[in-house]
Amino acid sequence: MVQYNFKKITVVPTGKEFIDIILSRTQRRTPTQVHKGYAISRLRQFYMRKVKFTQQNFHEKLSTIIDDFPRLDDIHPFYGDLLHVLYNKDHYKLALGQINTARNLIGKIAKDYVRLLKYGDSLYRCKSLKVAALGRMCTVIKRVTPSLAYLEQIRQHMARLPSIDPNSRTVLICGYPNVGKSSFMNKITRAEVDVQPYAFTTKSLFVGHTDYKYLRYQVIDTPGILDRPFEDRNIIEMCSITALAHLRAAVLFFLDISGSCGYSIAQQAALFDSIKSLFMNKPLIIVCNKTDLQALEGLSEDDMKLVMEMKSEAMKTLVGQGGEATDGSNVLLTMSTLTEEGVIAVKNAACERLLDQRVEQKMKSKKLNDCLNRFHVAMPKPRDQKERPACIPQSVLEAKAKQAEVDAEKEKRKLERDLENENGGAGVYSASLKKRYILAHDEWKEDIIPEILDGHNVADFLDPDILMRLEELEREEGVLQGLEEDDDFEMDGAELTPEEQAALTEIRKKKSLLIQQHRIKKSTAESRPTVPRKFDKDKKFTSERMGRQLSSLGLDPSMAIDRARSKSRGRKRERSTDGVEFMDVDGDKQNKKMRLKSRSRSRSMSRPPGEVVPGEGFKDSAQKKKAIKIAKSSSKNRNKEARRGEADRVIPTLKPKHLFSGKRSTGKTDRR
Amino acid sequence: MRLEKCWFCSSTVYPGHGIQYVRNDAKIFRFCRSKCHKNFKMKRNPRKVKWTKAYRRLHRKDMTQDSTFEFERKRNRPERYDRNVTENTLKAIKKIDKVRVDREARHIAKRLKPKKAQLQREAARELEQSISMVKAPGALLRDPSLTLPIKVKVSKPETVENRMEE
Numbered sequence: 001m002v003q004y005n006f007k008k009i010t011v012v013p014t015g016k017e018f019i020d021i022i023l024s025r026t027q028r029r030t031p032t033q034v035h036k037g038y039a040i041s042r043l044r045q046f047y048m049r050k051v052k053f054t055q056q057n058f059h060e061k062l063s064t065i066i067d068d069f070p071r072l073d074d075i076h077p078f079y080g081d082l083l084h085v086l087y088n089k090d091h092y093k094l095a096l097g098q099i100n101t102a103r104n105l106i107g108k109i110a111k112d113y114v115r116l117l118k119y120g121d122s123l124y125r126c127k128s129l130k131v132a133a134l135g136r137m138c139t140v141i142k143r144v145t146p147s148l149a150y151l152e153q154i155r156q157h158m159a160r161l162p163s164i165d166p167n168s169r170t171v172l173i174c175g176y177p178n179v180g181k182s183s184f185m186n187k188i189t190r191a192e193v194d195v196q197p198y199a200f201t202t203k204s205l206f207v208g209h210t211d212y213k214y215l216r217y218q219v220i221d222t223p224g225i226l227d228r229p230f231e232d233r234n235i236i237e238m239c240s241i242t243a244l245a246h247l248r249a250a251v252l253f254f255l256d257i258s259g260s261c262g263y264s265i266a267q268q269a270a271l272f273d274s275i276k277s278l279f280m281n282k283p284l285i286i287v288c289n290k291t292d293l294q295a296l297e298g299l300s301e302d303d304m305k306l307v308m309e310m311k312s313e314a315m316k317t318l319v320g321q322g323g324e325a326t327d328g329s330n331v332l333l334t335m336s337t338l339t340e341e342g343v344i345a346v347k348n349a350a351c352e353r354l355l356d357q358r359v360e361q362k363m364k365s366k367k368l369n370d371c372l373n374r375f376h377v378a379m380p381k382p383r384d385q386k387e388r389p390a391c392i393p394q395s396v397l398e399a400k401a402k403q404a405e406v407d408a409e410k411e412k413r414k415l416e417r418d419l420e421n422e423n424g425g426a427g428v429y430s431a432s433l434k435k436r437y438i439l440a441h442d443e444w445k446e447d448i449i450p451e452i453l454d455g456h457n458v459a460d461f462l463d464p465d466i467l468m469r470l471e472e473l474e475r476e477e478g479v480l481q482g483l484e485e486d487d488d489f490e491m492d493g494a495e496l497t498p499e500e501q502a503a504l505t506e507i508r509k510k511k512s513l514l515i516q517q518h519r520i521k522k523s524t525a526e527s528r529p530t531v532p533r534k535f536d537k538d539k540k541f542t543s544e545r546m547g548r549q550l551s552s553l554g555l556d557p558s559m560a561i562d563r564a565r566s567k568s569r570g571r572k573r574e575r576s577t578d579g580v581e582f583m584d585v586d587g588d589k590q591n592k593k594m595r596l597k598s599r600s601r602s603r604s605m606s607r608p609p610g611e612v613v614p615g616e617g618f619k620d621s622a623q624k625k626k627a628i629k630i631a632k633s634s635s636k637n638r639n640k641e642a643r644r645g646e647a648d649r650v651i652p653t654l655k656p657k658h659l660f661s662g663k664r665s666t667g668k669t670d671r672r
Numbered sequence: 673m674r675l676e677k678c679w680f681c682s683s684t685v686y687p688g689h690g691i692q693y694v695r696n697d698a699k700i701f702r703f704c705r706s707k708c709h710k711n712f713k714m715k716r717n718p719r720k721v722k723w724t725k726a727y728r729r730l731h732r733k734d735m736t737q738d739s740t741f742e743f744e745r746k747r748n749r750p751e752r753y754d755r756n757v758t759e760n761t762l763k764a765i766k767k768i769d770k771v772r773v774d775r776e777a778r779h780i781a782k783r784l785k786p787k788k789a790q791l792q793r794e795a796a797r798e799l800e801q802s803i804s805m806v807k808a809p810g811a812l813l814r815d816p817s818l819t820l821p822i823k824v825k826v827s828k829p830e831t832v833e834n835r836m837e838e
Binding site: 440441444449452453455457459462464467470474480497499500504506510511554555 | 673674675684739740743744745746747750751752753754755757758760761762764765766767768769771774775778792795796798799802803805806807808810811812814815817818819820821
């Protein structure tokens with residue numbers, strides 16, 4: 001709630017920082033580049049934008065500051081007074097006012113300069129106008145720097161103020177310095193307030209929370225108050241006075257009856273008198289602390305009288321409130337924070353008194369009636385004396401009994417875990433998972449269930465009447481097989497005998513051979529010359545060959561061979577007898593004809609090795625043969641040893657210069 | 673433990689083999705080896721890949737529907753163990769397998785039979801037409817059986833007589 005949480009106020013920057021922030025923002029967020037060659041309207045727009053942007057940012061930031069700080073008139077008077085006490089209301093208002101004027105001034109500056117910029121005629125003029133505008137705005141802020149610093153200080157202090165809810169249940173602890181207020185606070189709440197022997201250890205209000213009857217109570221520890229006239233009080237004391245004045249709380253006035261705080265009971269009583277006006281309408285309890293040092297009964301008479309006076313005052317407040325007849329036990333209490341006796345009693349008494357008061361007030365207010373209307377508890381009236389107890393059906397009772405039985409059994413049955421432990425523990429004994437199987441016959445429990453057979457999942461085939469189906473299948477199969485045989489029977493006629501098979505393979509062989517030859521011929525056709533048959537190199541067209549082929553076909557080749565031979569030239573004697581008969585005049589012509597006719601002329605025949613050719617110088621054939629033999633023997637050994645002979649190729653120079661020297665016009669000479 | 677079928681080639685995936693791929697729509701694809709897996713990743717349709725069972729079934733190269741296939745049916749609910757039923761099932765599986773294999777063989781033989789007949793006819797025709805390549809018609813007339821003549825070696829004629837000696 002805004003009322004008691006001042007932590008949300010934004011940080012107030014110092015003057016210099018403020019300027020830096022705004023100006024750098026302007027630089028970042030507005031376009032930065034401008035050229036003197038741009039249109040004048042564009043230049044004007046550029047600079048106007050900068051001025052306006054700066055003004056807007058200033059306005060925004062200053063507005064947030066002004067809005068964040070609380071207005072003293074709008075908040076709870078307790079806080080209003082507290083802030084006044086701490087920071088001086090006037091100064092505060094002044095500072096905020098200055099910020100406000102600064103904001104307005106900046107707005108005016110911006111307006112003026114924007115108006116001027118509308119008529120700027122050059123880049124330089126516009127730029128200097130903008131510089132002037134921004135400069136003036138910054139000067140305004142510089143003038144406001146002390147206010148900003150002051151506000152920052154206030155903000156920091158306000159953030160640390162205790163968050164007291166003025167409307168909820170509060171217990172206030174007040175009294176002279178050093179009487180034991182903070183120690184009491186520490187005892188009943190979790191707040192850890194400083195407790196020291198010197199006065200004014202507690203310099204400001206501290207809040208703790210405590211519970212009573214399921215409700216939360218705020219406990220406020222105040223700094224000690226001295227007995228002084230109101231005007232002389234310092235800020236610290238004023239805090240507690242403010243708290244007393246504005247908070248509707250139960251007040252615990254602490255009294256140190258031992259006097260170890262340095263002040264006598266008389267002084268404390270005097271203080272009480274002076275501030276008793278503040279206790280109006282508040283449940284007041286006088287607490288006598290430090291009873292371990294001095295018991296209440298042991299007090300001197302004067303002191304006792306003073307105490308009784310205080311008590312009577314307190315009683316007056318009590319009477320004013322609840323109108324209950326009391327015995328004063330709830331008004332004057334003793335305790336010792338050191339020994340912790342009576343502490344809880346005090347707290348309870350305070351909380352009780354406060355609660356009563358608040359309830360009373362609520363009851364008196366109008367709102368309560370609305371609440372009361374909503375409650376109504378209906379109780380049926382008994383019409384006769386008959387007893388009518390609650391009715392529970394029999395089945396439920398039985399079920400309950402059974403459940404009780406089962407529970408009892410569970411407690412005493414043997415667990416698997418116990419079994420495991422008996423038989424050697426976790427690693428040794430493995431529980432039999434098949435123990436509890438529910439099967440038709442118990443001896444099946446230990447069976448190994450087959451899962452896979454021959455590449456099939458057994459589970460897919462499982463069927464109670466599988467045998468029946470299998471029988472059907474086999475019958476079907478039998479029938480099918482019978483049909484099959486009939487079919488096969490028809491087919492048998494067309495088979496080939498082995499002889500036919502052999503013949504067929506031969507045929508196919510021959511065919512493939514022909515195809516191969518044809519393919520070879522086709523592939524080499526381009527490079528091979530077409531030569532007439534009489535020059536057959538491979539001796540394919542011999543009569544022996546023909547004879548062989550014919551006989552392989554099963555024919556007798558002899559007649560064919562004879563015919564072929566007869567086509568060739570007959571013997572000389574046969575031929576010559578015919579020729580002599582007709583022509584014996586022309587001897588030369590006859591010889592020529594015979595020469596022409598003779599077939600042997602078409603082939604050159606080499607001479608036999610030993611033939612003597614006139615002109616070589618040999619006597620006879622034997623001599624020639626011997627000479628040849630001698631010539632051969634000279635090269636025989638050389639040849640046998642595979643040595644280089646006369647006919648073998650010789651490289652006269654292995655590294656001719658012209659091949660191994662010289663540069664190339666292009667390329668490398670790695671390879672030669 | 674279960675034997676699964678490969679999604680691509682329909683062969684059995686034994687435990688410890690292959691890869692399972694689970695798609696975002698929770699459909700599981702099991703592959704028997706990386707060949708099938710890679711084919712799948714290439715988005716090939718098994719119905720168009722020649723060596724898969726899917727293709728063969730689709731193009732009626734293997735047996736498509738048969739009563740032996742009905743024995744094998746995937747059940748989602750496990751049956752309680754019964755020794756007798758299991759025993760009978762095990763025996764039956766073997767017999768059913770035999771029947772199925774026989775039937776498949778017969779199917780394939782039937783498929784190939786017409787071609788065989790055609791081949792035989794062609795062979796007979798070829799024999800009839802080209803017998804003259806290995807056996808001369810003259811020889812056929814003499815000996816109508818199809819035994820091939822034995823190859824006889826013809827003696828070489830004397831070349832010396834032919835030559836003209838000078």
